[in-house]
Amino acid sequence: xxxxxxxxxxxxxxxxxxxxxxxxxxxxxxxxxxxxxxxxxxxxxxxxxxxxxxxxxxxxxxxxxxxxxxxxxxxxxxxxxxxxxxxxxxxxxxxxxxxxxxxxxxxxxxxxxxxxxxxxxxxxxxxxxxxxxxxxxxxxxxxxxxxxxxxxxxxxxxxxxxxxxxxxxxxxxxxxxxxxxxxxxxxxxxxxxxxxxxxxxxxxxxxxxxxxxxxxxxxxxxxxxxxxxxxxxxxxxxxxxxxxxxxxxxxxxxxxxxxxxxxxxxxxxxxxxxxxxxxxxxxxxxxxxxxxxxxxxxxxxxxxxxxxxxxxxxxxxxxxxxxxxxxxxxxxxxxxxxxxxxxxxxxxxxxxxxxxxxxxxxxxxxxxxxxxxxxxxxxxxxxxxxxxxxxxxxxxxxxxxxxxxxxxxxxxxxxxxxxxxxxxxxxxxxxxxxxxxxxxxxxxxxxxxxxxxxxxxxxxxxxxxxxxxxxxxxxxxxxxxxxxxxxxxxxxxxxxxxxxxxxxxxxxxxxxxxxxxxxxxxxxxxxxxxxx
Amino acid sequence: xxxxxxxxxxxxxxxxxxxxxxxxxxxxxxxxxxxxxxxxxxxxxxxxxxxxxxxxxxxxxxxxxxxxxxxxxxxxxxxxxxxxxxxxxxxxxxxxxxxxxxxxxxxxxxxxxxxxxxxxxxxxxxxxxxxxxxxxxxxxxxxxxxxxxx
Numbered sequence: 001x002x003x004x005x006x007x008x009x010x011x012x013x014x015x016x017x018x019x020x021x022x023x024x025x026x027x028x029x030x031x032x033x034x035x036x037x038x039x040x041x042x043x044x045x046x047x048x049x050x051x052x053x054x055x056x057x058x059x060x061x062x063x064x065x066x067x068x069x070x071x072x073x074x075x076x077x078x079x080x081x082x083x084x085x086x087x088x089x090x091x092x093x094x095x096x097x098x099x100x101x102x103x104x105x106x107x108x109x110x111x112x113x114x115x116x117x118x119x120x121x122x123x124x125x126x127x128x129x130x131x132x133x134x135x136x137x138x139x140x141x142x143x144x145x146x147x148x149x150x151x152x153x154x155x156x157x158x159x160x161x162x163x164x165x166x167x168x169x170x171x172x173x174x175x176x177x178x179x180x181x182x183x184x185x186x187x188x189x190x191x192x193x194x195x196x197x198x199x200x201x202x203x204x205x206x207x208x209x210x211x212x213x214x215x216x217x218x219x220x221x222x223x224x225x226x227x228x229x230x231x232x233x234x235x236x237x238x239x240x241x242x243x244x245x246x247x248x249x250x251x252x253x254x255x256x257x258x259x260x261x262x263x264x265x266x267x268x269x270x271x272x273x274x275x276x277x278x279x280x281x282x283x284x285x286x287x288x289x290x291x292x293x294x295x296x297x298x299x300x301x302x303x304x305x306x307x308x309x310x311x312x313x314x315x316x317x318x319x320x321x322x323x324x325x326x327x328x329x330x331x332x333x334x335x336x337x338x339x340x341x342x343x344x345x346x347x348x349x350x351x352x353x354x355x356x357x358x359x360x361x362x363x364x365x366x367x368x369x370x371x372x373x374x375x376x377x378x379x380x381x382x383x384x385x386x387x388x389x390x391x392x393x394x395x396x397x398x399x400x401x402x403x404x405x406x407x408x409x410x411x412x413x414x415x416x417x418x419x420x421x422x423x424x425x426x427x428x429x430x431x432x433x434x435x436x437x438x439x440x441x442x443x444x445x446x447x448x449x450x451x452x453x454x455x456x457x458x459x460x461x462x463x464x465x466x467x468x469x470x471x472x473x474x475x476x477x478x479x480x481x482x483x484x485x486x487x488x489x490x491x492x493x494x495x496x497x498x499x500x501x502x503x504x505x506x507x508x509x510x511x512x513x514x515x516x517x518x519x520x521x522x523x524x525x526x527x528x529x530x531x532x
Numbered sequence: 533x534x535x536x537x538x539x540x541x542x543x544x545x546x547x548x549x550x551x552x553x554x555x556x557x558x559x560x561x562x563x564x565x566x567x568x569x570x571x572x573x574x575x576x577x578x579x580x581x582x583x584x585x586x587x588x589x590x591x592x593x594x595x596x597x598x599x600x601x602x603x604x605x606x607x608x609x610x611x612x613x614x615x616x617x618x619x620x621x622x623x624x625x626x627x628x629x630x631x632x633x634x635x636x637x638x639x640x641x642x643x644x645x646x647x648x649x650x651x652x653x654x655x656x657x658x659x660x661x662x663x664x665x666x667x668x669x670x671x672x673x674x675x676x677x678x679x680x681x682x
Binding site for chain 1 (some may be wrong): 549623627644647
């Protein structure tokens with residue numbers, strides 16, 4: 001941290017003369033004391049003017065009351081007076097310091113030519129109130145916030161110009177000024193506004209917070225200022241679809257890093273011009289990070305798809321597993337939308353019995369985020385009371401990383417099934433008994449015809465670990481099987497035109513078909529079982 | 533021979549399976565199959581058909597009159613099996629090469645000839661161009677009657 005010292009005087013003079021606001025002046029003098037920036041605008045203005053008035057003997061008399069270690073840089077005599085310009089061609093003549101009294105009487109704040117008002121009006125209590133009003137009316141539940149700000153790209157250009165200006169000035173004193181030495185605009189802005197927001201909202205600012213308040217600033221008046229960069233550094237600007245501007249902040253920053261100083265000064269005024277207007281805050285938005293709810297579901301209907309079944313805008317079957325579960329969660333969490341995923345899935349006409357199938361729902365931008373274990377149980381009961389087609393258990397909040405565990409289950413874990421099988425030729429008990437002795441049966445399954453329109457053609461090797469048969473009559477028996485994840489059971493039973501080999505039909509030397517299928521268990525030990 | 537020598541099985545997902553129809557000569561008594569050949573021209577073998585991805589890129593495109601294979605019987609006859617529908621060839625049944633018997637024993641299931649996927653826009657018109665089982669039987673009946681009148 002450093003105080004304003006003698007060496008800063010010409011820089012302060014230079015910047016103040018071109019309508020740079022006091023806080024930007026401090027930034028370019030590398031003053032890093034947060035408290036200073038928080039001082040009221042008027043006071044800072046007064047202090048800087050005082051500083052300029054004081055002559056050499058009264059160093060450090062200005063009310064910057066933080067004790068700092070002495071500046072390590074060499075301090076040279078200030079040899080140039082105001083208005084003395086001897087720079088390279090593109091720099092303008094700086095007018096003499098305007099009368100101090102006249103300046104004080106002029107109460108209207110001129111828009112800063114570097115920050116375009118960000119460190120001026122947008123640090124004031126009025127703006128803070130506006131933001132907090134928006135936050136409070138949006139009715140979110142949160143314990144901290146992160147404030148993110150989107151600045152118009154032309155600010156980077158003006159910053160660059162101001163830096164070149166100050167760098168040259170300091171060069172006259174034999175001092176250097178690296179770009180990184182300057183206090184970043186966004187950083188200074190957050191120093192000032194975070195405590196104010198924090199106080200109004202009653203929660204701390206936290207970079208890792210899931211609750212984000214974001215503001216987008218724009219300055220239409222100077223919107224075209226960056227366009228010259230496209231001709232100077234064409235490869236930094238990639239063509240963009242959707243009518244969006246090619247002059248993104250990132251592209252502009254990249255171009256500024258590349259462009260040579262002389263070229264820059266040819267195309268852009270240094271110091272930057274004074275704008276007529278301040279920036280405007282285009283939008284203030286709130287967003288909560290997603291929450292994840294997991295559980296296991298049972299499916300008792302043979303007429304229910306997992307996801308909505310809609311063809312050409314027409315719904316083919318009423319409702320779906322995901323809608324029946326998510327409907328209530330969406331209402332309670334007051335989310336914008338949801339993403340449903342599960343550890344595998346079953347067909348419309350297949351029931352899911354036993355402990356059920358693990359699922360997880362991502363609730364996007366929820367207004368409510370905290371629920372006790374009791375409340376979750378209550379939610380589970382509500383879902384279960386609302387439908388007899390599905391039931392859920394072990395409903396709980398989980399982290400995003402938990403989804404990975406569930407998907408693991410889909411690829412790796414075994415499933416057990418119960419199938420009701422029909423045969424064309426008669427069977428006796430002895431004819432099916434041998435199935436019970438077959439272990440680790442390897443299958444080659446070509447992509448089933450019934451899904452071939454939406455899946456690539458491939459051959460899958462899958463294993464039937466164990467089987468247990470239950471004779472019913474001459475044309476029916478029940479088969480319990482434990483299989484590797486990803487096995488197509490129906491095709492294993494009827495053979496799918498001979499494209500799954502071996503199959504029950506080929507094993508029994510008959511034509512077989514599957515009448516009913518139930519999932520008996522999904523052998524994944526996630527999510528954790530709760531005492532329901 | 534009749535244009536109705538093929539039977540198409542379409543599931544609700546637009547996939548078509550080409551099989552021999554009931555009345556096809558090869559399925560009548562006494563015919564023995566001596567060879568099945570998927571090489572339909574010097575440059576084109578249906579066995580070379582390779583598809584990739586969901587949209588089945590690289591598939592040989594078939595029109596109604598595109599030959600799928602040529603089958604010879606022991607009495608010296610050779611039959612060409614045509615696609616009868618427009619679409620991408622997904623696969624031909626290689627099982628009948630190693631086991632020609634299933635072509636005659638289970639013509640509608642394991643003895644299928646080929647799997648074809650019509651273009652999405654054309655799937656409706658393809659379905660409409662086919663006969664139902666009932667309509668097919670009526671046609672056969674008419675044929676029998678007209679031939680017996682000669």
